[in-house]
Amino acid sequence: MSSPRRADAQRNLGALLEAAKIVLAESGVDAPAKEITDRAGVGVGTLYRHFPQRSDLVIAVLEHEIDACAAAGAQLSAAQPPAAALAMWVRRYTELVATKAGLASALQAGDAAHQRLRVYFYERMSPVLDALIEAAARAGEIRPGVRAVDILHAVALLCQPVPGEEPGYGRRLVDVFLAGLRP
Amino acid sequence: MSSPRRADAQRNLGALLEAAKIVLAESGVDAPAKEITDRAGVGVGTLYRHFPQRSDLVIAVLEHEIDACAAAGAQLSAAQPPAAALAMWVRRYTELVATKAGLASALQAGDAAHQRLRVYFYERMSPVLDALIEAAARAGEIRPGVRAVDILHAVALLCQPVPGEEPGYGRRLVDVFLAGLRP
């Protein structure tokens, strides 16, 4: 695939990913770039060369978890009746979005910095959720006219932190939304 | 109440409000301060003296509409059966939140600049919505355990602009959420 040209570049990239994983978890997706580069022991220029858009960094950090969540869709639909599979997957997805501080905001904010993250995220999740929705629709267990992106957006929005409410508050709201999907 | 000490100060305050009304409508709640001061023909210092927090300015601009929305609660509950009154008021509230560009974001964002706006907003709306919820609950038309702030937050969140979706998209999501309130 990519021929890693120089060992030091490779090392720096690793250090950046490592630092980003920690900083993003601690300070959220919008942490200042300098915080990451300081921890990684590199200059900001290095960060921007490896990850021209902030999205690229976030994608690299979250890639694994995003993929795992997407993969869970097939498993659930094989093991559960349609409506249950849908509900369980949405809760799984909610967990992903709600846990990573700032991910929810990044997914909806209008600013361009996170656009590629949004694209990656939704392109990964939409087919999975579409299949679940279709199965539920065939079983008559969901109101018609609901698209995958509607749910993806709604959950991302509802999971944004609300000042003054305990974390995990978004999950309660998602449950109400889920109930609203009944026919 | 406040004795307007100097006529020029009064004039500037008026010009700022006027300008803010236009700019906030055009460029959203997060428009640069300079855009407002330029249009008002004053220096930034003047803006900050009159409105130390951004919230103060936004509150001043929206006060009237917020009050009107709150007042609609009593009218609706007098004229409609409980569940309908609740649904209609939530749609009214949705309209307010969704129409003012950036208001939805300001209501949920964690940053301190808008804190007073949130407080004002929710303190004004909560009692109204609480009354509607209680009436609906007595009629058995709403699931138990729902608090006013839950709905206020959920709507504010769902109305945030989603890139790539038409404006008013949030209203569809709110409708699903509303359906989820059924017992």
Added chain:
DNA sequence: TGGTGAACCGGAAAGCCCTTCCGCTTCACC
């Protein structure tokens, strides 16, 4: 009417942050 102090103004300055850019360093390969 004209003088005076306080209220008020404007914009320069300081502080953050992101992003670009380029001279210097370090590597890989011959």
Added chain:
DNA sequence: GGTGAAGCGGAAGGGCTTTCCGGTTCACCA
């Protein structure tokens, strides 16, 4: 071990918010 290019770091530039203070303008009183 010499050399060209890949890669580095941080200074510089630009945007924004917020503070601060010298200068201006007003209101009031004589």
